[in-house]
Amino acid sequence: MSKTVLVSRKEHFNAAHKLYNPKWDNEKNMAVFGPCANENWHGHNFDLIVTIKGPIDVNTGFVVDLKALSDLIKTTIINQLDHKNLNLDVDFMKDKMASCENIVIGIWEILAAKISELNPEAALYKVVLHETRNNHVEYLGSNPS
Amino acid sequence: MSKTVLVSRKEHFNAAHKLYNPKWDNEKNMAVFGPCANENWHGHNFDLIVTIKGPIDVNTGFVVDLKALSDLIKTTIINQLDHKNLNLDVDFMKDKMASCENIVIGIWEILAAKISELNPEAALYKVVLHETRNNHVEYLGSNPS
Amino acid sequence: MSKTVLVSRKEHFNAAHKLYNPKWDNEKNMAVFGPCANENWHGHNFDLIVTIKGPIDVNTGFVVDLKALSDLIKTTIINQLDHKNLNLDVDFMKDKMASCENIVIGIWEILAAKISELNPEAALYKVVLHETRNNHVEYLGSNPS
Amino acid sequence: MSKTVLVSRKEHFNAAHKLYNPKWDNEKNMAVFGPCANENWHGHNFDLIVTIKGPIDVNTGFVVDLKALSDLIKTTIINQLDHKNLNLDVDFMKDKMASCENIVIGIWEILAAKISELNPEAALYKVVLHETRNNHVEYLGSNPS
Amino acid sequence: MSKTVLVSRKEHFNAAHKLYNPKWDNEKNMAVFGPCANENWHGHNFDLIVTIKGPIDVNTGFVVDLKALSDLIKTTIINQLDHKNLNLDVDFMKDKMASCENIVIGIWEILAAKISELNPEAALYKVVLHETRNNHVEYLGSNPS
Amino acid sequence: MSKTVLVSRKEHFNAAHKLYNPKWDNEKNMAVFGPCANENWHGHNFDLIVTIKGPIDVNTGFVVDLKALSDLIKTTIINQLDHKNLNLDVDFMKDKMASCENIVIGIWEILAAKISELNPEAALYKVVLHETRNNHVEYLGSNPS
Numbered sequence: 025m026s027k028t029v030l031v032s033r034k035e036h037f038n039a040a041h042k043l044y045n046p047k048w049d050n051e052k053n054m055a056v057f058g059p060c061a062n063e064n065w066h067g068h069n070f071d072l073i074v075t076i077k078g079p080i081d082v083n084t085g086f087v088v089d090l091k092a093l094s095d096l097i098k099t100t101i102i103n104q105l106d107h108k109n110l111n112l113d114v115d116f117m118k119d120k121m122a123s124c125e126n127i128v129i130g131i132w133e134i135l136a137a138k139i140s141e142l143n144p145e146a147a148l149y150k151v152v153l154h155e156t157r158n159n160h161v162e163y164l165g166s167n168p169s
Numbered sequence: 170m171s172k173t174v175l176v177s178r179k180e181h182f183n184a185a186h187k188l189y190n191p192k193w194d195n196e197k198n199m200a201v202f203g204p205c206a207n208e209n210w211h212g213h214n215f216d217l218i219v220t221i222k223g224p225i226d227v228n229t230g231f232v233v234d235l236k237a238l239s240d241l242i243k244t245t246i247i248n249q250l251d252h253k254n255l256n257l258d259v260d261f262m263k264d265k266m267a268s269c270e271n272i273v274i275g276i277w278e279i280l281a282a283k284i285s286e287l288n289p290e291a292a293l294y295k296v297v298l299h300e301t302r303n304n305h306v307e308y309l310g311s312n313p314s
Numbered sequence: 315m316s317k318t319v320l321v322s323r324k325e326h327f328n329a330a331h332k333l334y335n336p337k338w339d340n341e342k343n344m345a346v347f348g349p350c351a352n353e354n355w356h357g358h359n360f361d362l363i364v365t366i367k368g369p370i371d372v373n374t375g376f377v378v379d380l381k382a383l384s385d386l387i388k389t390t391i392i393n394q395l396d397h398k399n400l401n402l403d404v405d406f407m408k409d410k411m412a413s414c415e416n417i418v419i420g421i422w423e424i425l426a427a428k429i430s431e432l433n434p435e436a437a438l439y440k441v442v443l444h445e446t447r448n449n450h451v452e453y454l455g456s457n458p459s
Numbered sequence: 460m461s462k463t464v465l466v467s468r469k470e471h472f473n474a475a476h477k478l479y480n481p482k483w484d485n486e487k488n489m490a491v492f493g494p495c496a497n498e499n500w501h502g503h504n505f506d507l508i509v510t511i512k513g514p515i516d517v518n519t520g521f522v523v524d525l526k527a528l529s530d531l532i533k534t535t536i537i538n539q540l541d542h543k544n545l546n547l548d549v550d551f552m553k554d555k556m557a558s559c560e561n562i563v564i565g566i567w568e569i570l571a572a573k574i575s576e577l578n579p580e581a582a583l584y585k586v587v588l589h590e591t592r593n594n595h596v597e598y599l600g601s602n603p604s
Numbered sequence: 605m606s607k608t609v610l611v612s613r614k615e616h617f618n619a620a621h622k623l624y625n626p627k628w629d630n631e632k633n634m635a636v637f638g639p640c641a642n643e644n645w646h647g648h649n650f651d652l653i654v655t656i657k658g659p660i661d662v663n664t665g666f667v668v669d670l671k672a673l674s675d676l677i678k679t680t681i682i683n684q685l686d687h688k689n690l691n692l693d694v695d696f697m698k699d700k701m702a703s704c705e706n707i708v709i710g711i712w713e714i715l716a717a718k719i720s721e722l723n724p725e726a727a728l729y730k731v732v733l734h735e736t737r738n739n740h741v742e743y744l745g746s747n748p749s
Numbered sequence: 750m751s752k753t754v755l756v757s758r759k760e761h762f763n764a765a766h767k768l769y770n771p772k773w774d775n776e777k778n779m780a781v782f783g784p785c786a787n788e789n790w791h792g793h794n795f796d797l798i799v800t801i802k803g804p805i806d807v808n809t810g811f812v813v814d815l816k817a818l819s820d821l822i823k824t825t826i827i828n829q830l831d832h833k834n835l836n837l838d839v840d841f842m843k844d845k846m847a848s849c850e851n852i853v854i855g856i857w858e859i860l861a862a863k864i865s866e867l868n869p870e871a872a873l874y875k876v877v878l879h880e881t882r883n884n885h886v887e888y889l890g891s892n893p894s
Contacts, residue, residue, distance in 0.1 A: 028314070030308070056374065066831075066833060068763055091203065179448040313458055397495060463749070520702070594756075604755060611849075
């Protein structure tokens with residue numbers, strides 16, 4: 025059956041960060057980022073939603089096994105981010121502003137190459153990151169949006 | 170007015186199922202599906218979100234009356250699924266794996282033909298099914314995704 | 315960096331309205347809109363989600379500063395709608411049915427021209443309005459959907 | 460079995476109201492209630508949670524049948540409040556300020572006498588009313604709090 | 605420091621059940637329990653919240669380590685209930701109606717004896733079980749309610 | 750009118766912290782607190798719910814004006830905690846473990862003396878702090894629990 029379905033898995037991580045551009049002095053950082061630039065950090069409970077697109081395997085009824093997708097996200101992403109400092113502790117965020125926009129792109133670049141391990145006909149479709157109940161960002165790579 | 174808007178209605182159902190491929194023996198089912206293959210079933214509170222696309226009727230301000238859409242979903246879908254066993258009790262799931270992927274396609278196929286009864290210029294756009302707070306699937310038919 | 319990201323901000327307002335077409339008599343309004351036509355009004359806690367699309371500013375890591383987007387939405391939209399009557403108190407709803415479909419289009423038309431003030435390379439992508447936990451509408455202008 | 464359990468049912472209603480003391484002039488009402496005094500009303504999606512306390516019936520496993528409790532709440536409370544104006548349309552709110560505090564007491568007084576119809580050994584324990592995601596009130600009658 | 609604090613941990617399980625009294629015939633079960641008596645089962649995503657009461661340990665700042673409480677709940681409760689049939693698969697539910705009321709009492713009886721392993725001065729205070737977004741039950745043992 | 754009602758207001762703050770006892774070496778901190786002891790901090794979106802108990806003012810229908818309560822919580826609590834480091838930046842947490850248990854007691858001690866400014870007959874009843882969707886703590890002072 026060639027019908028294409030989107031399947032999504034939500035994972036969580038709790039992390040510290042600050043929004044602070046090291047090329048600017050403290051005053052300019054405070055003017056641009058306000059309390060998000062607090063030198064002693066702040067933090068969030070982040071919700072991460074990863075969406076995969078692909079055909080359904082007739083034998084399982086799955087696009088991909090969401091337990092396997094959960095394990096992949098935990099191994100490659102959550103272990104790097106959970107109970108960590110996004111500015112100091114995370115390899116893929118080195119030399120980047122610790123914004124949600126940069127985090128979702130970093131997550132996309134790690135996951136995009138690995139989804140075919142779960143199903144060779146499936147592909148990463150979207151990465152969404154909720155920072156608070158009111159703020160979230162999405163990255164779709166070259167998918168239409 | 171020819172502007173196109175998406176309108177969505179959420180409905181709920183509580184159902185039992187298991188993930189079990191009758192072509193495989195019990196050992197292989199356990200290896201592939203883990204506890205989801207428990208022979209005595211398990212179940213979920215499912216959230217179903219149906220999205221319709223169409224122009225706005227000037228007299229009502231509606232694409233479709235969401236009360237009428239709710240009634241249509243209840244009559245054609247929820248009555249078949251709520252407090253039921255998705256493997257045993259549901260005509261449109263006969264001979265299919267009882268996965269969310271197959272359920273959303275089954276729901277799409279029932280609803281797609283009926284939306285024009287609500288508004289001849291409106292069409293089914295998307296069906297989303299949340300199985301747990303962390304897992305959901307979406308089907309858009311031939312709409313772009 | 316030219317990668318395009320979607321960023322979203324949720325705001326809230328509490329408002330009264332009724333669904334009532336003044337060209338129809340009371341009986342027809344009741345037949346079409348049911349209790350939503352109650353002459354003494356009813357109301358909702360509305361959730362409004364505004365999504366912006368654009369490239370990331372290297373210095374901030376932002377598509378747009380979501381605090382600035384929040385301020386823009388509050389100044390131009392929420393101040394007109396919160397603790398108001400959508401039929402009587404809102405300039406952009408004059409002579410329109412007070413439906414969510416018409417509200418999201420009205421919000422789009424106000425915001426679309428102002429997003430470039432936040433980032434000249436960013437643009438309004440989507441406006442979503444949740445009226446109840448079960449009903450929501452979306453407008454994407456001429457973006458694909 | 461004489462163990463006592465609390466069972467709760469959530470229902471919903473959408474209503475308009477304003478906070479306005481007719482003994483005060485408009486200026487004082489605005490000073491005290493701010494935008495909640497808007498003469499043209501505003502409204503909310505209210506969540507109502509009713510909690511019953513009692514022993515378990517051995518034959519059903521229930522304190523009370525929550526479907527029967529739901530029907531009782533709908534018949535006696537929701538039908539009076541849903542898609543209504545709390546200041547104008549509701550008998551039990553006549554001559555009272557349309558605050559959540561007065562609404563929960565009114566609901567308690569209606570329900571308290573009727574719970575024994577569901578189970579003669581059960582009693583009303585608590586009424587909770589959520590007006591927004593941030594504001595809620597509770598009334599426990601003479602139960603300890 | 606002798607101040608007493610309540611700490612709570614939420615866990616989840618997905619299970620099948622039916623409400624069916626084997627002393628009654630099918631017709632009476634249908635009359636009493638309606639679709640909940642469907643012979644082929646239905647199911648839910650259950651949310652379980654366990655609350656502990658006790659003084660704060662000065663060295664940790666904890667009443668009990670919530671990670672240790674989570675592990676205890678998973679080992680003693682969730683492993684028995686998750687992806688199971690509450691009528692057929694669960695030792696502590698044998699010969700009882702598979703209602704939430706009976707489940708919370710069964711959970712209380714298992715956990716009450718084990719909390720002192722986490723902190724000898726702490727005790728089980730409350731067990732809450734949410735069966736749907738609208739229905740939940742609570743048991744407090746001999747604590748005041 | 751002498752009926753007593755509970756009214757609650759929810760506020761939010763985003764903060765960094767770590768669980769780290771300075772009397773212990775790093776190895777013991779890791780053994781006790783696991784990743785929560787990460788030296789570079791982690792963080793959360795905290796939800797704070799403050800409950801007040803008192804009689805209803807006949808003129809307003811309020812126990813206390815929840816807008817005034819919100820302002821009091823923001824001025825005395827949220828301004829100290831939001832976008833801050835709970836170990837380094839908060840006066841009332843000095844020399845205490847940065848656990849939720851200690852935070853709710855600290856919040857209680859600040860607020861308890863100030864509620865009578867809002868209504869001399871009202872009193873602080875409960876402080877609840879949600880650290881994640883699964884973990885929360887409550888403090889009731891000397892109120893029964």
